[in-house]
Amino acid sequence: MKRINKKSLWFVGGVILVYILLASTGQMAAGPTGYSGLGFSPTLSDDDQTLIFPYTKHEQSSLYMKAMDGGEAELLLEPEEGYSYEEPVFAPNGTSFTFLKKELVEDVQETARVQLMVFENGSARALTGAQHTVLEADFSPDGEWIYYTMYRDGIVKQFEFHKVNLATGKGERIDHEVDFSFGSFEVLSGQKIFYKNNSEPFAFDDQLMFADLETNEQTPVVLEDSYESEAEHGPALSQPALSPDQERIAFSDVGSMNNSTYLYNIFVMNRDGSDVEQVTDVSDFAGDPTFFHKSNRILFTRDSQFGKSREQDLEYWIVDLETENMEKVYIDMPD
Amino acid sequence: MNRLEKHVDKILNQVQSDPAEREEMKEEFLAHLSALKQQHEEDGHSPKNAEKKAIEEFGDAGLVGNGLQETMYPYQRGLLYVIGLASIALGIFMHFLFLNTFNEPSLGWLAIQFAFGTLVTLVAMNISLLGRFYWSVNALVFLTGGWIGISYFAVIQFPEPQTYIFSTYLAILILTCLVFIIRNSYYHTIEETSDRKTRRLKKVSNVVNLLAGVMICGTAIFFIYGFMAMIGLNWLVLIPVGVVVIWLLFYKYQMKWTARKPVAAMIPGLIVIVLFTAITLTPWLLQ
Numbered sequence: 001m002k003r004i005n006k007k008s009l010w011f012v013g014g015v016i017l018v019y020i021l022l023a024s025t026g027q028m029a030a031g032p033t034g035y036s037g038l039g040f041s042p043t044l045s046d047d048d049q050t051l052i053f054p055y056t057k058h059e060q061s062s063l064y065m066k067a068m069d070g071g072e073a074e075l076l077l078e079p080e081e082g083y084s085y086e087e088p089v090f091a092p093n094g095t096s097f098t099f100l101k102k103e104l105v106e107d108v109q110e111t112a113r114v115q116l117m118v119f120e121n122g123s124a125r126a127l128t129g130a131q132h133t134v135l136e137a138d139f140s141p142d143g144e145w146i147y148y149t150m151y152r153d154g155i156v157k158q159f160e161f162h163k164v165n166l167a168t169g170k171g172e173r174i175d176h177e178v179d180f181s182f183g184s185f186e187v188l189s190g191q192k193i194f195y196k197n198n199s200e201p202f203a204f205d206d207q208l209m210f211a212d213l214e215t216n217e218q219t220p221v222v223l224e225d226s227y228e229s230e231a232e233h234g235p236a237l238s239q240p241a242l243s244p245d246q247e248r249i250a251f252s253d254v255g256s257m258n259n260s261t262y263l264y265n266i267f268v269m270n271r272d273g274s275d276v277e278q279v280t281d282v283s284d285f286a287g288d289p290t291f292f293h294k295s296n297r298i299l300f301t302r303d304s305q306f307g308k309s310r311e312q313d314l315e316y317w318i319v320d321l322e323t324e325n326m327e328k329v330y331i332d333m334p335d
Numbered sequence: 336m337n338r339l340e341k342h343v344d345k346i347l348n349q350v351q352s353d354p355a356e357r358e359e360m361k362e363e364f365l366a367h368l369s370a371l372k373q374q375h376e377e378d379g380h381s382p383k384n385a386e387k388k389a390i391e392e393f394g395d396a397g398l399v400g401n402g403l404q405e406t407m408y409p410y411q412r413g414l415l416y417v418i419g420l421a422s423i424a425l426g427i428f429m430h431f432l433f434l435n436t437f438n439e440p441s442l443g444w445l446a447i448q449f450a451f452g453t454l455v456t457l458v459a460m461n462i463s464l465l466g467r468f469y470w471s472v473n474a475l476v477f478l479t480g481g482w483i484g485i486s487y488f489a490v491i492q493f494p495e496p497q498t499y500i501f502s503t504y505l506a507i508l509i510l511t512c513l514v515f516i517i518r519n520s521y522y523h524t525i526e527e528t529s530d531r532k533t534r535r536l537k538k539v540s541n542v543v544n545l546l547a548g549v550m551i552c553g554t555a556i557f558f559i560y561g562f563m564a565m566i567g568l569n570w571l572v573l574i575p576v577g578v579v580v581i582w583l584l585f586y587k588y589q590m591k592w593t594a595r596k597p598v599a600a601m602i603p604g605l606i607v608i609v610l611f612t613a614i615t616l617t618p619w620l621l622q
Contacts, residue, residue, distance in 0.1 A: 005348075005460065005461060007460060008460050008461055011456065012453060018423075019446065022427065023445070027440065029440075031438040
């Protein structure tokens with residue numbers, strides 16, 4: 001009877017040895033992983049003087065504050081191991097801000113809680129349960145309520161909209177029906193909200209929407225017919241933001257293409273969807289627009305490596321809506 | 336076992352023939368060697384010396400065996416070596432790329448890559464022992480090709496120059512796997528016939544069936560990756576994995592079917608190809 005020859009055994013032994021060698025040297029050579037740099041979704045105070053932004057070190061974000069007229073950034077909050085602090089939102093009166101405390105398990109987000117940080121106290125407290133995954137949060141215009149969207153128990157199908165009173169701590173679920181979910185919401189006065197209505201996955205029918213939470217009436221923003229996005233499935237309408245006077249909407253969309261890569265730029269239009277105008281001109285990615293409150297400018301996040309490298313490299317930029325001049329916000333990080 | 340038998344066994348150890356064919360060749364070679372031995376005995380050599388001279392004249396066992404394997408199953412062993420060693424090399428190259436790009440090795444991926452590469456190389460090294468299990472060898476090479484296909488989803492995360500280089504490497508390796516499987520199935524199915532037209536039909540039937548398998552399993556791999564990327568390791572992954580397993584089992588039956596009725600055997604494959612083509616082209620045609 002034939003058997004496996006001796007050479008085979010030597011060969012298997014050799015492969016195992018190479019594997020052990022590669023595995024051990026690989027473990028030794030491994031360094032810190034993940035992106036390090038500025039994060040998405042910075043927030044601007046109502047007086048346009050202060051910027052709070054996440055800064056990521058190997059997938060874990062801390063929150064920093066910076067005066068818009070210059071100076072070094074200052075560390076506000078640093079998470080414990082396994083958590084990341086992201087998506088800060090300034091309170092209308094500027095005395096506090098919310099952010100999401102995301103729990104990371106092997107760099108994958110598991111749950112997220114809304115935290116409130118009052119500058120006077122210098123510490124943050126949780127406003128939501130630890131088992132849910134909060135997606136976004138925003139203050140009511142009077143600063144008394146925090147509205148937030150979440151997946152109950154982290155389950156994507158269980159999308160819910162809630163609010164919590166900051167004085168009493170009492171929360172309630174808001175009954176507002178949407179097709180699937182919504183994002184980039186802003187709470188307006190008089191029980192009204194603005195958001196991007198997300199259609200079912202792969203339906204490609206997202207719409208910007210004004211809604212009345214009392215009557216449940218929804219008014220879609222219909223983009224003018226002449227506007228044509230370069231995105232394959234219609235306008236991306238990413239990260240829409242409403243101007244302080246609520247008359248204009250900024251959003252990110254595919255303005256052009258470079259070979260087969262989408263180039264995202266910031267667009268501004270009237271609240272009825274007319275006069276869509278591209279206001280930035282970058283050859284990579286511009287998103288996350290935020291209107292300044294006291295001047296006709298927009299703060300946006302740019303990924304200068306978009307389409308060029310797998311690694312992102314985020315920067316904050318400002319575009320003047322009158323002159324369309326763009327300038328980079330230089331961030332001097334503390335050592 | 337005498338020296339002549341040992342020599343013949345050494346020769347046959349290089350050949351992937353099945354037991355019946357092997358027995359036939361063994362008898363033939365022994366008869367030839369015995370005749371040579373007898374001739375040398377008649378020339379005055381001692382029986383031991385005559386045996387030695389007969390073996391020398393017959394040729395080195397490795398050379399004769401390899402020659403025989405290449406004549407009967409051209410390039411098959413070489414293709415297995417190429418697939419196996421290239422898979423191991425791919426593992427080593429990508430290990431350093433993982434380190435360079437993501438700052439951490441992917442040891443699980445490396446282990447699987449090495450396992451497939453080692454198994455395929457072992458089959459090449461032990462072709463006489465394992466080569467006759469045509470379906471099992473095909474299934475192993477097919478799964479190796481599938482795993483290399485999955486590696487594409489890792490390759491696209493590398494910087495662009497490396498992505499292009501490694502995508503080409505993967506494509507060539509997958510193509511080599513498919514060429515091997517088609518040829519291996521062909522050699523399996525032509526055992527009973529030497530008719531030229533039937534051989535051609537069997538060749539076409541093997542190509543059609545494998546192409547259908549690639550379409551089915553390629554889609555399954557896409558869903559495996561999709562499920563893993565969207566929801567992580569979940570029982571849903573078992574559905575596309577099950578599809579691959581079912582197709583492999585069906586392919587075993589198809590190989591036997593092709594040997595007997597090549598035209599009928601390619602009908603399911605043709606249906607799959609037509610369906611996939613229609614589904615793929617419909618959106619473009621409707622635009």
